[in-house]
Amino acid sequence: xxxxxxxxxxxxxxxxxxxxxxxxxxxxxxxxxxxxxxxxxxxxxxxxxxxxxxxxxxxxxxxxxxxxxxxxxxxxxxxxxxxxxxxxxxxxxxxxxxxxxxxxxxxxxxxxxxxxxxx
Amino acid sequence: xxxxxxxxxxxxxxxxxxxxxxxxxxxxxxxxxxxxxxxxxxxxxxxxxxxxxxxxxxxxxxxxxxxxxxxxxxxxxxxxxxxxxxxxxxxxxxxxxxxxxxxxxxxxxxxxx
Numbered sequence: 001x002x003x004x005x006x007x008x009x010x011x012x013x014x015x016x017x018x019x020x021x022x023x024x025x026x027x028x029x030x031x032x033x034x035x036x037x038x039x040x041x042x043x044x045x046x047x048x049x050x051x052x053x054x055x056x057x058x059x060x061x062x063x064x065x066x067x068x069x070x071x072x073x074x075x076x077x078x079x080x081x082x083x084x085x086x087x088x089x090x091x092x093x094x095x096x097x098x099x100x101x102x103x104x105x106x107x108x109x110x111x112x113x114x115x116x117x118x119x
Numbered sequence: 120x121x122x123x124x125x126x127x128x129x130x131x132x133x134x135x136x137x138x139x140x141x142x143x144x145x146x147x148x149x150x151x152x153x154x155x156x157x158x159x160x161x162x163x164x165x166x167x168x169x170x171x172x173x174x175x176x177x178x179x180x181x182x183x184x185x186x187x188x189x190x191x192x193x194x195x196x197x198x199x200x201x202x203x204x205x206x207x208x209x210x211x212x213x214x215x216x217x218x219x220x221x222x223x224x225x226x227x228x229x230x231x232x
Contacts (some may be wrong), residue, residue, distance in 0.1 A: 034135070035221065043208075044121065044223060044225045044226035045165065045208050045223045046223065047221035047223060050221065059218055059220060061220055088158040095165075102152070103153050103170070103171045104151050104155075104170045104171060105157075105167050105170045105171075105210060106157070106167060107170070107176070110164065111164055112164060
């Protein structure tokens with residue numbers, strides 16, 4: 001059974017940094033594309049980054065480009081999001097999700113980890 | 120402003136049929152990009168409801184169906200039940216010079232009256 005568990009969310013000051021983690025189990029992580037998707041309080045879903053199975057193919061949303069870095073460690077079945085220069089508008093619940101491809105969408109989601117940017 | 124436009128709210132009585140629209144453009148749905156739909160129950164993570172335009176994952180009731188035409192897609196729910204009250208999101212892919220990006224609709228809150 002596919003399981004994704006995010007961690008690392010916290011209250012951080014504007015301009016600060018944070019690293020989110022997502023531990024995967026129940027599937028062959030090294031063969032899966034993965035994404036980070038966030039949801040601001042009371043708002044909709046926003047895709048922010050994709051990473052291919054080997055880690056060499058990466059895409060970012062314009063809203064976070066240059067500030068956030070997605071990475072993965074297939075030996076540890078883990079996905080990461082390094083966040084820097086955080087802003088109030090980055091406050092959101094951050095989900096990791098398994099991207100099953102263009103024709104299948106995001107078939108598995110974690111429960112999310114909360115990031116709050118405030119002074 | 121989301122790339123894919125959805126109505127903020129829809130409502131219906133138990134047993135009725137509702138439809139949620141998802142309007143895109145020539146760079147996403149109109150470019151024949153696949154459309155997926157997600158259901159997010161209150162306080163829960165999103166769950167895939169429809170994939171590849173009109174396919175239901177195992178366990179999703181056949182009361183849920185979807186279609187796509189031109190640059191738009193729609194999700195239909197028949198025989199509305201109280202448990203269907205949730206937020207619904209469409210998702211597709213936008214093709215630009217910088218590559219293919221995932222795009223979501225702004226979400227539609229379904230209220231069962």
